[in-house]
Amino acid sequence: MEMCNAEIKKQVEKMFCDLHSKSDDIVAMSSVYKSALDRIMKLVSSRIAAESEGYIVDMYTALVEQIKQESFFQDPNHLNAFYRLNLREKLNDKYHFEIDSLDAFQKGIDYKEINQLYVSLGTAAGTLAVGGILKFAISGVVNIPFAVIVAGAATVACSSYFKIVPSRNKAAFKKAVDNFLLDMESDILNWLADVENFFESQVKTLYSQD
Numbered sequence: 001m002e003m004c005n006a007e008i009k010k011q012v013e014k015m016f017c018d019l020h021s022k023s024d025d026i027v028a029m030s031s032v033y034k035s036a037l038d039r040i041m042k043l044v045s046s047r048i049a050a051e052s053e054g055y056i057v058d059m060y061t062a063l064v065e066q067i068k069q070e071s072f073f074q075d076p077n078h079l080n081a082f083y084r085l086n087l088r089e090k091l092n093d094k095y096h097f098e099i100d101s102l103d104a105f106q107k108g109i110d111y112k113e114i115n116q117l118y119v120s121l122g123t124a125a126g127t128l129a130v131g132g133i134l135k136f137a138i139s140g141v142v143n144i145p146f147a148v149i150v151a152g153a154a155t156v157a158c159s160s161y162f163k164i165v166p167s168r169n170k171a172a173f174k175k176a177v178d179n180f181l182l183d184m185e186s187d188i189l190n191w192l193a194d195v196e197n198f199f200e201s202q203v204k205t206l207y208s209q210d
Helices: 006-029 033-068 076-083 087-095 101-106 111-125 130-139 146-164 170-209
Strands: none
Touching: 006 033, 006 170, 033 076, 033 087, 033 146, 033 170, 076 170, 087 170, 146 170
């Protein structure tokens, strides 16, 4: 599924390019793999959560500008009906983008439990792909911060790596992190495409009400 908003797609690609670079630096400078994993997980989850909230805002702003150009929404009643949908607030309520939520959440839960929590979410969503779980959150009730969902994806990916490469070779670890980030980038882009579709589907309900 392709995103329609090319500018946001570029921003996502730029963010992941930076995450690749910073994660590579962490792996190169770390001699303790648990420490490297912790730092990468926090870096990736907090950065993606913070940026994703901005992507949602930008997508919503673009949507508002788009519908204002349509003749249907020249009618103030129709435009007010759109604003009453509270689309931004709905998504914020579903995803809990606060970047401090990861630290707060971890005070009562360790990484092993985050792993288990993510797997249980994947079971409910029918997929372990983070994009699928985030899509599930649009229609389902997932009262877990966005950053924790991303952190869960990181722990699952890296836990799988440690099972395959018990010697924890640094080059192999770097490759595993790079592969994880590539998959995550694809998942985030797919999720944002789903958000676009969510916005559009909500707007379509207004036409049928007229």
